[in-house]
Amino acid sequence: MNKDFNHDRGKPRTAAVPPRTINVHKFAESRASELESLHSIVKERLSNDFKSQRSKRRRTTGHDNRLAKSRARKKQKAGEDNVTSPVHLENDKKKLPRHVRRKLELTKNSLDGFSTSGDGTKRLRTHLWHAKRFTMTKLWGFHLPLGVQGSGRGSRALLKKLKGGVLVHDASYCSAVQLEGPEDLLLSILETVLVPSPCSHCEDARSDILSGAINGSAELHHVGAVFSQTIAPVTYMWQPQQCRNADTKVDHSNICGEQQKIDGCSSLRRLWVWIHAAAFREGYNALQNACERQVDAAGTRVSCISLENHLGKLEVMGSRASQLLQKMLHPSTCSSVNSSLVKYASYIENDDQIPSSAIFSLSVYDPRFLDKDITNASEAKVQDTLSYKKDESGGNGTPKRDMKLLPCSFLEPEGSHGLSECIDLWDTKKDIDPPIEENILCMEKHRQRMELFRIGDMSTGRQQPSSERRFSRFCPILLLRSDSQKTSIIRWSIILPLSWIKVFWMAIVTNGAQAIGLREKHWISCELGLPCFPREFPDCSAYACFMALEEAAYDKKSELRSPHTRTWKVPVPSPWDSLRLALEGLNGAAHSWVQHEQLLPNDMIRNIAMNNPYLRSCKTETESSCSAPFEGFVARTCNVLAQFLDEIKASHLLLFPKVLHSKKCIGKFIKDEKILNEDADGVIYQINQDQKLCLVRVLLHAYREGSFEEGAVVCAPHIDDVMLWTTRSEISKGELQVPESFARSCFSQQATGKWEFQVPEEPAAKESCRLPIGFITTGFVRGSKKPVAVALCEAVCLARLREEQWKAVDVRKRRKEIYVLVRNLRSTAYRLALASIVLEQWEDDLECM
Template identity: 45%
Template sequence: MAPARSQAPPPAPPRTLNVQRFAESRAAELESLQAVVSGRLGGDFRIRRGKRRRTTGHRCAKRRRGGGGDGDASGAEEGRGKEKKVSRRVRRRRELCSNPPLGFTTSGDGTKRLRTHLWHAKRFAMVKRWGFYLPLGLQGRGRGSRAVLKWLKNSALVHDASYCLPIQLEGPEDSIQAILRMVIIPAPSEPLQVSENPQHCVFQGVCYENAMLYDVRPPHSQLVAPVMYMWQPYFSNNKNYATEQHDTSNICSSSGESERRTLTRKLWIWIHAAAFEEGIDALRFACQRQVHECGVSVSCLSLEGQLGKLEVMGSRAIELLQKILRPTSKYSAAHENSTLEDPVLTACTSSRHHKDFVLDKMKQLQSHAIRPLLVHDPREVPCQETDAAALDNLQEDINLNSNGLATECSLKNEDILSDGSTPRSHENYLLDLKNVWDSISNTNPPVPEKTLCEEKHQRRLKHFYLDSTEHETVATEGNDSFSRACPILLLKQAEHGSPCMGWSVILPLSWVKTFWFSLVSHGAHAIGLRERRWIACNNVLPSFPYDFPDCKAYLSFMTDEAAALDQAAELRPPAVRPLKVPIPPPWDVLAAVANKGSTILKGFELDEKEFSGSTNENSLINSSTKDGPSFPLFIPRTAENLLQYSESINGKNQVSSHKEPCLVRVLLRAYREGVFEEGAIICAPVPADLSRWKTRSEEKGNEAEELWQLQLPQSYVGSFFTQLESGNWELQLPKDHLAQEAFRWPIGFVTTGFVYGSNKRAAVAFCNANLLAILRKQQWIEAQSRRPEIFVLVRNMRSTSYRRALATVVLEQQKDDLEFL
């Protein structure tokens, strides 16, 4: 058979199509088609009268009734002269979707909204609190803690903490140090002793520190809020910079040290929105006092609306950050800044290897470390190719600088952040940090989503070899006012016994929404205020303001909560209303109980001279007014302060130098059974209660423990705390015999209850330090052994049963109690 002839392939279709030439070549076919359609319609191409309404449905009702023709044209001309009134829904939608460079959007009453408000409002229960609309928690009845803790263990969580606001102090270094020593506890070290102090990294600006901010205005000093402060990195262009920084022997006489101390520096103090106004007033008062004492002015400015903060927590937090953070080396011409990374890192910025190179070793950073990065817009598709030439240049630079810069390339950040053993890498790190610090507050907003979509459309048209002249000008319009790279500061949170705490990302406020969408789309679970408090309790950390009863923000929050609960109770019938309990707990009662001393171990003994009436001067009353308790609460936050208080107590366990009651934070763990709720009462057991109290190690084999029960009469539970006409709460002493036998003196209250699903099963509480010392001494004598735990009894406010618990003083297990969430 003859071989088949190969047919020539058909000609390729033209890249462009001329419609006019196509119509001319098909004119006969089009005319015949028109004749067929005309025959079927009878030559009448007009629209049926029943369908004409659709052609004018887009017009307003007046114009439709007015008719068409010339009248429509004149009406259209008149409408062009008047501005069309947009509906409230459209106006609000535009406002919420906008992304201004600075400031929060506000509602009609002045309440600020987060940049992620629209996203949260669709998925979370929102609450108006501390001047913001904040996500309270996931929709439902306020449960779901087991799922949240499971996410924390196996995944990543993200929380928009942009309601934490920064305050900037700018002035001479010595003056700022003096202001901090005035209002901050623990006070930072003296400038001349910084190099010999662990706070050396904090002072250089490569680490941040937690502290307690106090208001020193008369009549007495009072806690404002826990704060986080960070110094602007100090960088010198002097070639002898490394020698000046690392020569600690002649630091007092070096000229570089004297210049540094008089240099103008900046300090950021991050404070919760609940105490922002009070905090900035306290700092401004300290600045004015510094001017009167030394004549040196220090400016105190609010950076509200300029910076945002995102918290990424969980076991896979670093993996999530690796997915969205693609570091770059320098700004483009439109980014108004110069190189931010050293030359070794610049060599590999275009490769995917650089992302792993920078972020894989970040787990080695010490707690509270600050890592500066300039990253690409996370919405853009990352480059999958690897630049071989860049990797060759990287390897060459590593070989040439194996003694110095190789340390930076291997990212041994623990050396850089601890002692700065390599001067050149340390200098490069400080230069990067200072450049990011200076540019983070004046960065242009990101490119709008519409522009990115148009650019993506242009790339697709180019891929299919199609002309795109129509959208070229639109896609490139206005790019000069936007940025494609964002400077951020990565802050590593303290692990505090749990590797799931994660990171904080400080970035410009206009970039918060961009990073938020990227984090959520890559698998992060968003959480609100309620879930964040569960995580803090699971990691035995205090949460502000819930676990800070010595500040005004706590009292204000609890007062609002009490008003909301009372309003909800009034809507229910009287027969099913819950028992009214004191909110906040009557802390002043603990001071009156402390006056009884060791007699609390004997149970109830009525002293008619001391408690003869309900309104006398010795009655146990809580002053729950807006101005706070009748006297301040003293809560030591460091072991040194607790030791000083312990030394001020004489042999009779009476306070000699501290007139205010001293409370210490304790962790409560239930003994065998019991769930402790917020507001539960911690009571002192009598010796008869301890006689049948055994630990697991003291039990004999499988011997069953004898049933232990202690209950108050139901009639006395409702009158344990009685509210007076003034609104204060009073401890009502029992009158009948049964109530007197079951009465136990209160020594503290629970501020955060158990979290369901937590393996630690610990509640956060505050107890009177003097009464705890009395209990511990008595228990050591009876048990003839020194145990760190203290046996206490706990009773929920609306319950009749006492539950046994073990209390552990936090400051006895660690040096300070400054970490918070």
């Protein structure tokens, strides 16, 4: 049998390569008969009528042009004979529809500035993303996300995400003011407007702040005394001296005097002060006014520049925030601050070792290009730069970091086009190149897919931008770690150019972070025990403006209800002036209700002595049109509270702002039997009769039961009320209640719109009435495992209550907390609560959200 041998049997057979292109005409010609038969079948079924049926058209009159013709005939009858001429039709081009113009505007990515709506309201760079998912509101000149669409609930799931995931908030509505000049002059300016000033910190903390290693928090005031009107809480940061590029040219002759060209300009520094949008214009005017005053006094010039439309901020918080940033942010070796790269690389693996308020200046890759190769390469580069000294612990527990800069080299990848030079975010005079446009990235991905499937022309190169605009694959950022001493939740702030906001926002969201609005941010601030601006800052003009909008919205919502379902009106801005009544009512029987009826808050304010340093009006022409709602201030640092007590000669009051600095703990003061002063009652009344209200922030926990709402009144209990709650296991329903008539009329609105506390006249109301000493600014958050409310209470009243409660019990039963009564404005029942003064737990209360 003859066998055919295949000599190529051992060789593997190669499949035929598919053609690179497909000719559609040849394909149709080879199957012409099939297509004709299909067309004939369809033609018979449609009776040779290929028009779409009118009942199935989306717009049945969209094809009809008779309406346009009728409009032209009407114009002709009106006297416009040439409306149909070609010249008129060419000139009279119709404006594009609004949704088309809006889409074109929102897709732009300009270097700076915000897009605006028709009324001039600014839109965030993430406005389009938020508008599809959130309820938007107009506030502080921006379209801001109020919260997730719905009934305003969802706090339980939000708190769960906070403790087990990551949350992100676009805070680009906050802006910075840049001050540039000699260091000593900048310090003198900050000393007049900031409380506490950088010079008031300890030596180690001051050196870290001035070196740019950490940021500082303070309250911005108008130029004047310490107790002048507060503008807003601010965060300030210094540019490290080594960060200044050699090519940054500064006109020294305009900044320094002739005799200070050498010595003065050698210490030329730059400073950023971050201010909330609600008080940015007022804060900027105050800083500008302070700089002008220093120019007149010292003869040296300090520049004050607004960075309102140049920088943005993203806030990332949650238990897994550091892991998300570690996954997304990969520094490049072109970072101009290699010491920050070293610190970031050394701390990123050990999140607990990151110092409070630390600042990292980095240049990171575009998060859209992060793949395994880039990630591994960036990690290798970071490990190669870990030749640094061990951190030496400072006196205040904050590690000292080596801020010496190393020379950087920019490594340009192959095939890159139009990449930015290696610049730092502090170089505001240089334009930072925006990220590569999305359409270019889409074309590049499409080309790569075509190459993968071997479709199309292989000779086609990469997609190049049509314009000559420069783009970059690297972005300079500032990474700020918020103070983690008061809370266990990790919070980061990313400061970056506005043109990069959308890129980083999408990267953070796609990596598992949940976006939040202003409502959710308020819930989180209450859960963490931090103040929220401007809700909890009644001594600021921004609070009055914000509450005016809240009151208008509340009135509008109330008018939509029917009269039989409408509840009685309550004061939306809390009547803080009514707290003056408690200063006399807590001093025994010598000051009866008759005296309170004769001395109303308005009469007290008129009789105030203006020679007291705490009563001076430090308002300037640069203040906002909204004035402060009450004559007083909120003590947010231990030094301010201690200074207030020393000034009014009331250091004997049972307030312990300096307990953190002393060797004694507050427990030793509680056990001290000689600490109570029997002769302090008359002194307290004489001192506080003509003084400003001094409020302190307290945390309220319900003693047994109760849910505290925002705006609830905090009252001073009698000692019998405290004993009734603490000694008895159950309390009947009728006890510790006020009549409903008094609950409706205890706060009445005057013709001027101001709310005042009305003294009850009925005997039953007089017996059950308790004087107000504060108001709740943030109520309980639903779903919180440890519900806590935040209130602002009068400091002297709290000290008087503590003294009264300590006298009534044995030394061993004294508590650090103060018993107070809380009543919701639409309720008749009092609830006992424990008030903890924040300044007795922490040195300051400046950190806010």
